[in-house]
Amino acid sequence: MSARVLNGKELATKIKGELKQTVEEIKKKGIYPGLAVVIVGNDPASRVYVNSKKKACEEIGIESFEYALDENVSEEDLIKLIKKLNNDDRVNGILVQLPLPKHINEEKIILAIDSSKDVDGFHPENVGRLMTGNPQFLPCTPAGVMELIKESGIEIAGKECVIVGRSNIVGKPQSMLLLAEHGTVTICHSRTKNLEEVVKRADILVVAVGKPEMIKGNSIKPGAVVIDVGINRLEDKKIVGDVEYESCSKVASAITPVPGGVGPMTIAMLMKNTVKAAIAQAE
Numbered sequence: 001m002s003a004r005v006l007n008g009k010e011l012a013t014k015i016k017g018e019l020k021q022t023v024e025e026i027k028k029k030g031i032y033p034g035l036a037v038v039i040v041g042n043d044p045a046s047r048v049y050v051n052s053k054k055k056a057c058e059e060i061g062i063e064s065f066e067y068a069l070d071e072n073v074s075e076e077d078l079i080k081l082i083k084k085l086n087n088d089d090r091v092n093g094i095l096v097q098l099p100l101p102k103h104i105n106e107e108k109i110i111l112a113i114d115s116s117k118d119v120d121g122f123h124p125e126n127v128g129r130l131m132t133g134n135p136q137f138l139p140c141t142p143a144g145v146m147e148l149i150k151e152s153g154i155e156i157a158g159k160e161c162v163i164v165g166r167s168n169i170v171g172k173p174q175s176m177l178l179l180a181e182h183g184t185v186t187i188c189h190s191r192t193k194n195l196e197e198v199v200k201r202a203d204i205l206v207v208a209v210g211k212p213e214m215i216k217g218n219s220i221k222p223g224a225v226v227i228d229v230g231i232n233r234l235e236d237k238k239i240v241g242d243v244e245y246e247s248c249s250k251v252a253s254a255i256t257p258v259p260g261g262v263g264p265m266t267i268a269m270l271m272k273n274t275v276k277a278a279i280a281q282a283e
């Protein structure tokens with residue numbers, strides 16, 4: 001048996017096409033969505049992500065404003081920039097690409113972003129709203145995962161959902177979204193005992209740990225839905241996920257490829273949040 005491929009690239013293209021139409025419509029009413037993208041330092045992976053986000057803005061008709069800051073910028077100056085963007089009417093969404101250099105406190109930076117412009121959904125107000133079931137902006141990667149699962153007609157209610165990884169960006173918010181759809185959710189991490197046993201129970205498995213090809217075919221339940229959030233560049237430049245695609249695709253019922261799975265969906269969800277922010281701010 002070969003698993004169904006959950007094609008994120010295709011779905012993201014469809015969503016971006018719909019957003020493009022929405023943007024054309026709202027521009028007629030004088031709403032011009034804008035996204036500020038802030039990048040600090042020269043991390044090559046962050047540069048690739050930021051360029052993809054800017055390109056998506058262009059495709060859809062969202063204006064993007066890039067702020068590329070020196071690696072050594074002070075926390076104070078970064079906060080000053082964010083405050084300026086909070087008060088800039090052309091900017092509906094603010095994204096500060098993570099990770100930030102070690103001398104900058106990420107939590108302070110996220111707190112400085114106006115929660116109504118927090119299109120990443122990282123501000124504590126938005127995290128809290130997600131947790132209490134009244135979200136304003138869904139975090140982009142977990143939201144993209146949900147869209148992929150739902151679009152494929154996969155039922156979540158009552159299923160054993162196992163997430164490997166407990167980050168604020170993916171693991172934790174992913175658990176809330178699966179729970180909201182009535183999944184039975186377990187989060188695993190580096191201290192989890194019997195990780196293999198828990199992973200093997202999963203009807204829906206989401207892996208977001210940043211360890212190349214950590215999950216093998218013989219670790220998963222036959223027929224599982226496998227969502228691979230990892231993007232790892234090997235020494236030979238090949239990009240692989242946290243899941244060994246070759247072996248897992250023979251055991252799973254559905255699987256996301258890397259690249260072309262969750263990655264493009266993250267960007268589509270960012271665009272969706274930015275359009276939503278622009279509409280909300282015009283009201």
Ligand code: GUN
Binds near residue numbers: 097
């Ligand atoms: N770094 C890795 N993923 C993300 C993301 O979704 N948003 C931001 N701002 N930084 C990231």
